[in-house]
Amino acid sequence: MTSTLPVPDSQGHDPRTGSDGTAARHPGREDLWHPALFYRSPEEYLATAVPFLAEALTAGHPAAVAAPRKSLTLLRDALAADPALDPDAVTWVDMTAAGRNPGRIIPGVLRAFADRHPHAPVRIIGEPIWAGRSRVEYPACVQHEALINAAFTGRPVAILCPYDAAALDDRVLADAAVTHPVLVDGDVTTVSDRYDLGLGVAAGNRPLPDPAGPVVELAIDDSTLMRARTTVIEQAVEAGLTRERALDAELAVNELTCNTVIHGGGRGILRIWTTGEHFVCQVDDGGHITDPLAGRRPVPPHVPGGRGLLLVNQLADLVRIHTGPGATTIRVHFDRPPRPRDGI
Incomplete structure (x- = not known):
């Protein structure tokens, strides 16, 4: 099943969100849209990610995917299977290399792509957190996700951030609700009632552990x-x-x-x-x-x-x-x- 993503307003809220937690589709936007996608299988990943990219490609808008190699292959193959879609029109970035340091993802990956298209609606899939991330790296990843909301305020950019809910700890998914104004889980899209930019930024600004060993x-x-x-x-x-x-x-x-x-x-x-x-x-x-x-x-x-x-x-x-x-x-x-x- 494919899902069509609702687009909240400029404050990250969809005024048409229903009492059941679902949200109707918004026809367009002029500001950042930054949802987290919780998926538990390749099929769930593709059900949201492919339409997200297809809408950009069909409209002739710039699109990029920055993700681990496994996700890149999955998405590229899915686009190639549709004669109406051209995977070569998408910019593909190996996040395990370009985003090895979370601190360089915004300037070196996201802004680098968006700034090449300053007047166009830009769509990016960015997957900076995967099961192989270490405990040392993780707080910087959370802070990065939070800072996307500050870095792209006022720009017509949509950045969809997939989270492998089958492989990641519950704590990671809970943090995603803090750093993303919108959550996509299956066919349901909701406004995150836990979203807090300040709390997300503070997650990466904590006292660092003492060195281990000789200094x-x-x-x-x-x-x-x-x-x-x-x-x-x-x-x-x-x-x-x-x-x-x-x-x-x-x-x-x-x-x-x-x-x-x-x-x-x-x-x-x-x-x-x-x-x-x-x-x-x-x-x-x-x-x-x-x-x-x-x-x-x-x-x-x-x-x-x-x-x-x-x-x-x-x-x-x-x-x-x-x-x-x-x-x-x-x-x-x-x-x-x-x-x-x-x-x-």
Whole structure:
């Protein structure tokens, strides 16, 4: 069975939502529409996702899918099976690569696509949370989903976010109700009575757990910036990163430490350690990041500055931030190469 999605008004509410929780279809919209889709089988996924894309393709509107490879294959095959639909008219993005760090999905995937079509109604399927996401990554994923609502306010963009309800924990589905104004479950679409932008953003702004294992620590001020760079490269190479990724880590930390000196009170602490999977660098200072979209908003070419945290998000495999008045912690993770297995 295929389902046709109702489109709520500019506040995320459909005034024609019935007492049974269903909602009638709205013919069009001028603002962001950001529903979560709960599916439990490939058939349920396709029943909503295919019509969502087909309506855009039939109207000649831009459409993109950013999802894990399994979902990309499923959707592309379904579109190819319909002679009226051209899967090559859709932009396909492997979310496990482009969205490895949730902090780069908005600028590098969603805004990158939508900004190429500034005057057209844009439809995107974005699946940033899947069963393979780690506990370390998950709070950043929740915050990302919440920030979509702020990043696209006032733009004619529809972003459908599928959630595999058969594989994900109930807590994940509950968080989706907080970060999405609209919920689609089978043939029923409802306004989420738990939607709370502030709560969703706050989910990713919590104190970070203490490092596990030995930590290399360096005081940061304007006299130790170069030493910080060389220390990061040395520790990254020792942790097994390639030379290229070690230089990426150096560049990311240099951006953070320079921001500490310029914007974070002039002094801070750099901490470096490794886990089984990650090379981790953390910078603590006395600054306060008041803009929750900092590092996620593309900067126009003619505007000087404002790209430091954006660059950090592009370089790192994960960025976690805890910020408040007088104190900010930014922790960047770089994946360590898999260790070779012993064998014969």
